[in-house]
Amino acid sequence: MSKLWGGRFTKKTDQLVEEYTASITFDKALAEEDIQGSLAHVTMLGKQGIVPQDDVETIKAGLLRVLDRIKNGEQEFTIGDEDIHMNIEKALIDDIGAVGGKLHTGRSRNDQVATDMHLWLRKRVVEFVELLRKLQEALIGQAKANIDTIVPGYTHLQRAQPILFAHHMMAYVSMFGRDIERLQDSYKRINVLPLGAGALAGTTFPIDRHFVASQLHFDRVYENSLDAVSDRDFILEFLADASIVMMHLSRLSEELIMWSSTEFNFVELDDAFCTGSSIMPQKKNPDVPELVRGKTGRVYGNLMGLLTVVKSLPLAYNKDMQEDKEGMFDTVTTMQGALQLFAPMIATMTVNKDRMRQAVNQDFSNATDIADFLVNKGLPFRQAHEVIGKTVLYCIENNKYLLDLSMEEFIKFSDLFDERIYDVLQPEQVVNARNVYGGTAKPQVEAAIARAEEVMNTTSIWVTEYLERSQ
Numbered sequence: 001m002s003k004l005w006g007g008r009f010t011k012k013t014d015q016l017v018e019e020y021t022a023s024i025t026f027d028k029a030l031a032e033e034d035i036q037g038s039l040a041h042v043t044m045l046g047k048q049g050i051v052p053q054d055d056v057e058t059i060k061a062g063l064l065r066v067l068d069r070i071k072n073g074e075q076e077f078t079i080g081d082e083d084i085h086m087n088i089e090k091a092l093i094d095d096i097g098a099v100g101g102k103l104h105t106g107r108s109r110n111d112q113v114a115t116d117m118h119l120w121l122r123k124r125v126v127e128f129v130e131l132l133r134k135l136q137e138a139l140i141g142q143a144k145a146n147i148d149t150i151v152p153g154y155t156h157l158q159r160a161q162p163i164l165f166a167h168h169m170m171a172y173v174s175m176f177g178r179d180i181e182r183l184q185d186s187y188k189r190i191n192v193l194p195l196g197a198g199a200l201a202g203t204t205f206p207i208d209r210h211f212v213a214s215q216l217h218f219d220r221v222y223e224n225s226l227d228a229v230s231d232r233d234f235i236l237e238f239l240a241d242a243s244i245v246m247m248h249l250s251r252l253s254e255e256l257i258m259w260s261s262t263e264f265n266f267v268e269l270d271d272a273f274c275t276g277s278s279i280m281p282q283k284k285n286p287d288v289p290e291l292v293r294g295k296t297g298r299v300y301g302n303l304m305g306l307l308t309v310v311k312s313l314p315l316a317y318n319k320d321m322q323e324d325k326e327g328m329f330d331t332v333t334t335m336q337g338a339l340q341l342f343a344p345m346i347a348t349m350t351v352n353k354d355r356m357r358q359a360v361n362q363d364f365s366n367a368t369d370i371a372d373f374l375v376n377k378g379l380p381f382r383q384a385h386e387v388i389g390k391t392v393l394y395c396i397e398n399n400k401y402l403l404d405l406s407m408e409e410f411i412k413f414s415d416l417f418d419e420r421i422y423d424v425l426q427p428e429q430v431v432n433a434r435n436v437y438g439g440t441a442k443p444q445v446e447a448a449i450a451r452a453e454e455v456m457n458t459t460s461i462w463v464t465e466y467l468e469r470s471q
Contacts, residue, residue: 022079023322029329030084033119035067037112037195038088040215042103050205051102059103062096063088084116085109106205107195110229110317114194117325119216121238122190124332125183126466131339132176132183132245133459136452138346139176143169143449147442150427151266151356152365159363162427163440165351170445173452175248180459182241190234193218197228200316217469230316232306232324239303242331246296249338253289256349260286265355270348273341288345292338299334302327357427364392366402366430373424377416387414 039060046056066088069075081087086109093100143166153163193216196202196209202225209221222228259266269286277283309323367388374384391413395401403425410417423429435441438448 018079018082021082021319021322023083023325024077024079024081024087026326026329027084027113027116028077028087030113030116030120030325031070031088032067033116034084034088034112035063035070036119037115037216038063038103040212041107041195043215044208044212045102045105045205047211048206048208050105050207055099055102058096058099059092062092062100063103065095066091083109083113085112106198106203106207108197108199108229110199111194111197111225114197114229114231115216117235117328118190118192118194118218121234121328122187123470125187125190125238126463128242128245128335128339129180129183129459130463131336131343132180133456133463134343135339135346136173136176136456138343139169139173140449140452140456141347142166142349142351143173143445146351146353147445149351149353149356150360150431152359152363153440159359159365161365161368162360162430164431164442164445165353165356166445166449167440170448170452172248172252175251176245177452177455179241179245179248182244183238184459184462186234186237186241188219189237191217191219192234193221194228194231197222197225200226200229226316230313230318230321232310232321235324235328236303236306236310239299239306239328239331242335243296243300243303245335246292246299246338249342250293250296252342253293256289257286257293266352266359268350268352269345270350272348273345288341292342295334295338299331302331360427361403362401364395364402366425366427367392369424369430369433370402370421372433373421374414374416379414379416 042051042056042059042063045051046053051059066075069091075091077084077087081090089100089103092103146165146169149165150162151165151168152159153161153168193209193213195212196207213219213221222231256267256269258264260269269284269288271284273286273288274284275287277285305327306324309320313320370391371381371384371388374387375381379387391402391405391410394409394413395405403422407417407419410421424433432441432443435444437444
């Protein structure tokens, strides 16, 4: 039989079965990781005296030639060889002869594929941490450039209180900071070695799993062989983390879409990140944030898909687990595209400071500060709240804003008002009055920027250390 596992079988596999069950069309993305794991595995086999050292060197040289052919696009993959593992082993045997068959000693495709995915995903996690850090940099750049820019803050999509635009940007820096923390934490569970678990029960050969772990820069090995080959928690956790990242990107996308509309006109996205209309020449469409908002759903779907696959699987490995890869690959591609575009899109965004200030001057978002003014004069807050509600109603009925009212009009609602109310109502005063940790006052936002930059430096060191370890 041409199959590497064909000794037990008397018939050829049905062609439709081969096509339906083969995974090489997508798991070829794991080719480099598969060879990386095989090099460490065969090195260990030689160290333990399981395979003669001359054979080990022959196998390693053959694997490196196969890797070169893969990188150069010269290696042909076939559905008949099912998956990336069998394709590479077949290519190795074609290259060096029967000695290539010794490579699979002491391992199974079950622990082999799990190892490949751990190796592949930990690289992606580090890449995403760096991409998120770059997005934070872009957001902080806008925050620094708009440290004095005041914009309406919203609740229920209704103007609530004026805030610094920098404060708004820093809210997203915090969100993406949590995303970074989640990914860094998930790395602990990704960087665990399954190899050596065999098909499910370990192996009779005297292998050294901890040596392989050190060769591949894993922090530890799986404690239980059944768990090692059946665990997909590390992928599920990544997909959950990715879903939250995409949710944050989608929320920011929604605001960019609104802010760039004629109705808001708070920001303008650079032409490089927008498209036009085939029929309406005046249009400038925010297609990048719109598409990111739309693609968020497919990332959620990949998470739900794998949760559904795994939810009722008995231990240990089952063919259902082949469905763990395409959603993971798709999520990585989707999120990479979004993050690679978002940082430069934010960095090149133009902020319409005058329009934001105009919006702040034409609303009642400073009303809470009048209530606080009356409370400081001794009026209970609930009574002050009622006074200001009536004052705002009066303004609406008379087509005025609070700063338009005369002192005589103010005193109609409470004799506690005095001339200082006009200073209290100024947008700058309203913003800077909130000088508490995490507040929108300029000193607090500047401090938040400094703290965020310090954390980002730590993140950069974390990425650098990984890159140094993996060389």
